[in-house]
Amino acid sequence: MTSAAIASLLERVHARDPRAISRAISLVEDNHPQADLIMSSLAKEPIEKMMVIGITGPPGAGKSTLTGQLISRFRAEGQRLGIIAIDPSSPISGGAILGDRVRMMQHALDPDVLVRSMATRGRLGGLCAAAGATVRIMANGGCSVIIIETVGVGQSEMDIIRLADLTLLVLAPGLGDDIQAMKAGLLEVADLLVVNKADCPGSESLALDLESVAPDRSRVCQTDALTGRGVVELSSRLASLDAEHRADGTRTDRRVQAQEREIVDLAIELLRPRLDLAVSALHSEPSTNPRHLAHELLLRLGIPDA
Ligand SMILES: Nc1nc2c(ncn2[C@@H]2O[C@H](COP(=O)(O)OP(=O)(O)O)[C@@H](O)[C@H]2O)c(=O)[nH]1
Ligand SMILES: [Mg+2]
Structure with a gap:
């Protein structure tokens, strides 16, 4: 071109x-x-204005259904949305992705809801670089809210959470979630803990459990994504947290950190082909210590003492 x-x-x-x-x-x-x-x-201004929301949580918690509800709320305010669905590129969860598409069908014909899926597999530098570029382009295309829905709770989820301005951890009763296990990572970093399926038995006690481990109990929300109950409260919590973070510098700090992650991702992607090329020129013999050869390789690319 x-x-x-x-x-x-x-x-x-x-x-x-x-x-x-x-x-x-x-x-x-x-x-x-x-x-x-x-x-x-790209213009900077729309990127500065946009709000990036990360939605994570175990499969079946209702993330896609809740995303559909949030889309309706933001569309009612006249905002244009970008949706990024993280696709694990695995046949096992292929069904889940198909289900997500169906759940977003109500917005499929809306020209102000742009949906993009993104594969986790086969990415060297992680998801930050690709997702970071996508949100910036979407913002330049008029999207003022970007929602990134992840599939589960693995490493790529942490990448996406780092990229988002605000993160929702969606949980639901009856999924056998081990809150203790999640506590180590996601409970700490999520801005809001959403107990979805508030219409189902066990949701009240899950909410109480979360309130006892959350650093701030006002961070726990309850929703019923099927009917939309609790979604207005959830979106107003999001709006007030966003305003708070814009005012106290949290948002800027997070974006700077996210960009650092992205730069590292991109640098690894750029370096890889040069490493592949240089390694064959090493003519290495079978060795007990390939680590030494890795140092040698980096030295050849002008990176000493790595
Ligand atoms: N009873 C009830 N079911 C829900 C609720 N939210 C989602 N579901 C159902 O839970 C299943 C999984 O929802 P989905 O949005 O695909 O979850 P995801 O895997 O986290 O994206 C679907 O059958 C939904 O219809 C809710 O608030 N209450
Ligand atoms: Mg989903």
Whole structure:
């Protein structure tokens, strides 16, 4: 693609054309030679304004159903949304993703809800780089709220949580969640703990359990994502936390940290092909200590003492 073609693509992104937005995201994801030009041509202002919400929690907790409800709330306020569905690229959870698509069908024809799925598999540097680029392009395409829905509670979830301005951990009764196990990671980093399926038995005691471990009990919300009960309260909590974090600098701190993660991801991605090339030039013999050879490899690329 010529620079002129990229310029016209970006013009269409700024004119909110969903196809152009999707094309720009794909070019950057695929490391197109013009990816740098696309990213450096983006406007800062919409990126500063946007709110990125991460939604995580065990499969079946109701994340997609709740996302659907939040989409309706934000659309009622006239906001344009970007939705990023993290796809584990595994046949086992393929069904879950199909289900998610069905649950978002009510918004499928809405030109102001842009949905993108993103694979976790086959990514060297983690998800931060790809998701970071996607949210920035979506913001330039007029999305003021971006929701990233993850699939479970693994490493890629932590990556996404780092990227989000605000994170919801969605739990539900009857899933056999071991709160103690989750406590180590997600309970601490999530901004709001959502007990979904408030219509189901056990939700009250799950909420009480969470209130006892949460650093601040006002962080616990209850929702019934099927009917939408509790969603208005949840979105107003989100709005007030967002305002708080904008005012006290938390949001800026988080974005700086997220960008550091992204830079490391990108650097690893950039380095990998050069390492692959240089390793064959090493002509290494079978060795008891390949670690030594790894140092040697880095030395050849001008990185001493690694
Ligand atoms: N009773 C009840 N069922 C719900 C609620 N929210 C979601 N579900 C159901 O729980 C199942 C899993 O929901 P889904 O949104 O796919 O969960 P996810 O895997 O976390 O994305 C679906 O059958 C939903 O219809 C709720 O608040 N109450
Ligand atoms: Mg889901």
